[in-house]
Amino acid sequence: MSYYPGYSDEAIHWISGRTIENQLYFLSHYLKDHSFQGKSVLDCGSGTGELAFQIASMGYRVVGFDLESEKYASNWSLLEAQAKEKGYSLELRGGIDATDVQFLNDSSFDIVFFLTVLYHLHNPQKALSEAHRLLRPGGLLATSDTDPETTVFLPTNEFVDSARRAIERHAEKMGEHHRFGREHPKYLREEGFEIKYRSASYDYCSGKKIQSISTMIVKKLESPDMRAFFEDERNHDLLPGSGDVGKRMKTMADQVTLWGKDQDAFVAVSRFEVLGEKPKII
Numbered sequence: 674m675s676y677y678p679g680y681s682d683e684a685i686h687w688i689s690g691r692t693i694e695n696q697l698y699f700l701s702h703y704l705k706d707h708s709f710q711g712k713s714v715l716d717c718g719s720g721t722g723e724l725a726f727q728i729a730s731m732g733y734r735v736v737g738f739d740l741e742s743e744k745y746a747s748n749w750s751l752l753e754a755q756a757k758e759k760g761y762s763l764e765l766r767g768g769i770d771a772t773d774v775q776f777l778n779d780s781s782f783d784i785v786f787f788l789t790v791l792y793h794l795h796n797p798q799k800a801l802s803e804a805h806r807l808l809r810p811g812g813l814l815a816t817s818d819t820d821p822e823t824t825v826f827l828p829t830n831e832f833v834d835s836a837r838r839a840i841e842r843h844a845e846k847m848g849e850h851h852r853f854g855r856e857h858p859k860y861l862r863e864e865g866f867e868i869k870y871r872s873a874s875y876d877y878c879s880g881k882k883i884q885s886i887s888t889m890i891v892k893k894l895e896s897p898d899m900r901a902f903f904e905d906e907r908n909h910d911l912l913p914g915s916g917d918v919g920k921r922m923k924t925m926a927d928q929v930t931l932w933g934k935d936q937d938a939f940v941a942v943s944r945f946e947v948l949g950e951k952p953k954i955i
Contacts, residue, residue, distance in 0.1 A: 742767020
């Protein structure tokens, strides 16, 4: 499998901006709890590693992994060197699928989290099962996934809306589960977790972030796999207009770019978040 959004400069910049405060706030109360500090944390899908580094700076022993390795290797080396210099415990590993972590021992972590990871996986339930295995009794699992269908793009634009629907349909064809976030509580319970907290929130984006979002959409539209997707007549309904598919795709990309330059444009990215606990042994 591969990471569907890809590793463009815009995507990597977006990932690098994740912090406890803006993405993992629903776990922050526990991270700041002195009774947890000094314990072990597993960051599943750590991306550029800044969030793992932030948690390590709070006194935790942090292991982070990601499916990608090449794109993040230099940043990981830098963060690990900084962590070592400051006396933090941080280890970052690449080329690891969240559904295949048998090299990690049972009951070896106190906190495990997936931040906008599960809905990208072909088998997210398997990843949750592995998280349950890896957690000690009383350990916490934090999950958060964005929900493309309830994410808001304004001002309304038929080309932007069509591009979003096309990318979502293509992503699901490639094995993504874009509505999985809505089902987090159900699947956590099935794996034996007790739900401690659930919420939904929005991340508001404007200005340069909007241009970054529109650029990511255009780059996906211009990819060879999307051209093949649109050539399939079953997906012609997602291209506004009529006639040559290539010209219609270019018009869509041009209109998405123009929308991204609108000073009034903004995006409210919706997220579903859940905090579960592995039951304590009585």
